[in-house]
Amino acid sequence: MGEFRMPALGADMEQGTLTEWLVHPGDHVSKGDPVAVIETAKSDIEVECFEDGVVSALLAEPGTVLPVGAPLALITSEAETGAVPPVADERAVSRSGEPTASPEPPVAPDILEPAPPPADTVTSPLVRHLAQDKHVDLATVRGTGRGGRITRHDVERAAAPPVRIRATPMARRLASEAGIDLAAVTGTGDAGAVRGADVRGWAAAHPAPDGRREAADHVPKAATAAPHRATSGPATDGPGARDQRRETMRSAIAALMARSQREIPHYYLSRTVDLARAMAWLNAHNRDCPVSRRLLPACLLLKAAARGAREVPELNGHWADGRFHPADTVRLGVAIAVRGGGLVAPVLVDADEDTLPHLMSRLKDLANRARTGRLKSSETGAPTITVTSIGDRGADAVYGVIHPPQVALVGFGAIQDRPCAVDGLLGIRPTVIATLAGDHRASDGATGARYLAAVERLLQQPEEL
Numbered sequence: 001m002g003e004f005r006m007p008a009l010g011a012d013m014e015q016g017t018l019t020e021w022l023v024h025p026g027d028h029v030s031k032g033d034p035v036a037v038i039e040t041a042k043s044d045i046e047v048e049c050f051e052d053g054v055v056s057a058l059l060a061e062p063g064t065v066l067p068v069g070a071p072l073a074l075i076t077s078e079a080e081t082g083a084v085p086p087v088a089d090e091r092a093v094s095r096s097g098e099p100t101a102s103p104e105p106p107v108a109p110d111i112l113e114p115a116p117p118p119a120d121t122v123t124s125p126l127v128r129h130l131a132q133d134k135h136v137d138l139a140t141v142r143g144t145g146r147g148g149r150i151t152r153h154d155v156e157r158a159a160a161p162p163v164r165i166r167a168t169p170m171a172r173r174l175a176s177e178a179g180i181d182l183a184a185v186t187g188t189g190d191a192g193a194v195r196g197a198d199v200r201g202w203a204a205a206h207p208a209p210d211g212r213r214e215a216a217d218h219v220p221k222a223a224t225a226a227p228h229r230a231t232s233g234p235a236t237d238g239p240g241a242r243d244q245r246r247e248t249m250r251s252a253i254a255a256l257m258a259r260s261q262r263e264i265p266h267y268y269l270s271r272t273v274d275l276a277r278a279m280a281w282l283n284a285h286n287r288d289c290p291v292s293r294r295l296l297p298a299c300l301l302l303k304a305a306a307r308g309a310r311e312v313p314e315l316n317g318h319w320a321d322g323r324f325h326p327a328d329t330v331r332l333g334v335a336i337a338v339r340g341g342g343l344v345a346p347v348l349v350d351a352d353e354d355t356l357p358h359l360m361s362r363l364k365d366l367a368n369r370a371r372t373g374r375l376k377s378s379e380t381g382a383p384t385i386t387v388t389s390i391g392d393r394g395a396d397a398v399y400g401v402i403h404p405p406q407v408a409l410v411g412f413g414a415i416q417d418r419p420c421a422v423d424g425l426l427g428i429r430p431t432v433i434a435t436l437a438g439d440h441r442a443s444d445g446a447t448g449a450r451y452l453a454a455v456e457r458l459l460q461q462p463e464e465l
Helices: 086-092 125-133 152-159 169-178 196-205 214-218 227-232 239-263 276-287 297-311 356-371 445-459
Strands: 002-005 015-021 034-039 044-048 053-058 065-067 071-076 266-274 317-320 323-326 331-334 347-349 385-389 408-412 416-422 425-439
Touching (some): 034 071, 125 152, 169 196, 266 416, 266 445, 276 425, 297 331, 297 385, 297 408, 331 356, 425 445
Parallel strands (some): 331 385, 385 408
Antiparallel strands (some): 002 071, 034 044, 053 071, 266 425, 317 323, 331 347, 408 425, 416 425
């Protein structure tokens, strides 16, 4: 039996708030499945499971503040529960719902596989009849009963899969205490998210005779907030709550950046990169693509930055225990500004090996989820080098602060037409100023210059990216 613990969702994270469970006891989970939503100082993050198994117990209630490493749930392996994995269920049940014989799996020498359960233990006649009435294919249903048995609840859940409603933690607490179905409430927050004010407005317009919804009128009091927030005043979902969240994020950023300036001896380099060939190639590529598949210049810059990190591994890794630890892969952090101020830096794994169209798709998805607070835990941890770009704001260049324990940060300014001498002739060409902040403990200026030269060379050959 394994413990699912509060993960460290950033180098500076010490604790997090469990805001929502995405699983229930008895649910089968696989490695990579999101199981909970954790609120950090910067964002709400979907935390993924690290192993396959069955959720045997939830150890923390939503709204609880827990330190990194605290147990959140117990996950039992399939072998410990004696349950049949979902794949076995699919082989044991035909698409019509009737049990069918499945071929014997190959057995390794001297290893005895547990015998599959009898066909009549996979489902019951009542469950098969219910599945036929609700047009549910039992081959696609994962049983949560004893021995992998498909229960009535499994069929009903498959027939009407839960719709995930976007709502703030405060709105969920209000709705739960007042007995309000969030699906009936119209959200006015970002991307239609339901806010606490929306729940209170709905409760006022739909009074309940038993008085259960009186809770919605009194929830703004500090007593209804999580204990760690009670000392900060009333917990609301209006401007005060947004201001508090913004202050919390700024405090987290300030602490990390102050630590960086104290501990890391920075050096800075810059290089003006001619993008005439890159922009010409990009325009030609986009002319032949539908709008949804067109590339942005940022995609080329990120791919060049990632490839450069692979070519100059002295800048790709972490400083820990008094020495530099090079990374085996490139985990590219991308600084993204969030609504209301502040930023997050989620990770694009293996960006150096990705194709440009797929990298563009991943970047759009990552930016959208970062700004709506739906990042996954696998996208927030341990970037090996980070890129920041505020060129869309018109800045000529950006000189960033390294995020410890990383040892480098790459910056790109705005792409602008500038006078440029080429082959002895002066002309106007699109250029970008690329900068590098390096950790002098791990590298020297010569290494940083080699990296910027690699980035420039790669951008001169966009068809090779």
